[in-house]
Amino acid sequence: MYRLHIANKNYSSWSLRSWVLMRELGILFEERLTPFETGPNSSPFREFSPTGLVPCLIDGDTAVWESLAIVEYLAERHDGVWPEDGAARAWARCASAEMHAGFIALRQRCAMNCGIRARLTDVPASLHGDLTRLDELWSDGIARFGGPFLAGPAFTAVDAFFAPVAFRIQSYDIELGELAMAYSDRLLELSAMQQWYREALREPWRDPAHEAEVSEFATLLEDRRTHY
Known part of the structure; x- marks a missing residue:
């Protein structure tokens, strides 16, 4: 079975792309979520991703990183990834x-x-x-x-x-x-x-860098997340 490494569902747009494609197409995989960490020496994704970034798809001994590469890798093995026409x-x-x-x-x-x-x-x-x-x-x-x-x-x-x-x-x-x-x-x-979305709202983590991205350009009106 594939193993898909992702980061926080609340923040990680790149992780969502591979995850939602595989879920909607019924491609089975094991999810591995590693939260973002901050700090000058923080690279929690290096253990499984050559770039230290997510998403990263593991298929046996093969690591596939970058969302476009993951899509093409899956398209070689599964119908419906790209339109037939x-x-x-x-x-x-x-x-x-x-x-x-x-x-x-x-x-x-x-x-x-x-x-x-x-x-x-x-x-x-x-x-x-x-x-x-x-x-x-x-x-x-x-x-x-x-x-x-x-x-x-x-x-x-x-x-x-x-x-x-x-x-x-x-x-x-x-x-x-x-x-x-x-x-x-x-x-x-x-x-x-x-x-x-449901799982993003339940996540217990807050990443200061990602939170700061919001406050720099917008005014927060409501926070619907469960954990504070």
Whole structure:
């Protein structure tokens, strides 16, 4: 069985991508969660990940790191990771790569923190540009391939790559166009996303660096996490 190493569900957007894809596609794996640690000499993920980062998928003696590499590794072994249709598959790969490398302002100013509700202090041009592109991209995929997911009727890797954005939209009360908002809600309603959210709220850890990311760009309105 695969072993998937992840970090805190409340914060780790990269971990969510691999986790939600495998859960939604019914790919069995053992979850290993190692919380983030702070400090100059802290690298708790080095024991299993060559980069000291998560996610990292272990398959026997093979370690697969980086979320895009994990997706492609799984696609070689399981059906449904990418859309069957060639045009949809090409679009899905492009959109996933764009998310993997881009949307920098969105990442910086709307750090994933599932358990909070916050109000952004401002929306600079860089963030506005990311949100405009996000709306455009999501709307294009749904219109082009008929929905309800980005590349057609089934949840695939491209949806997993944007799953953390749905939590960001919820946490920071971000407004997009009608198609994009409906899609974000659809992601949040998935059984795997609901499970991730419940478990994120119950986590006992607080990581100062991740908490500071929120306070730098937003005003905290509500904290729905169980442990304080």
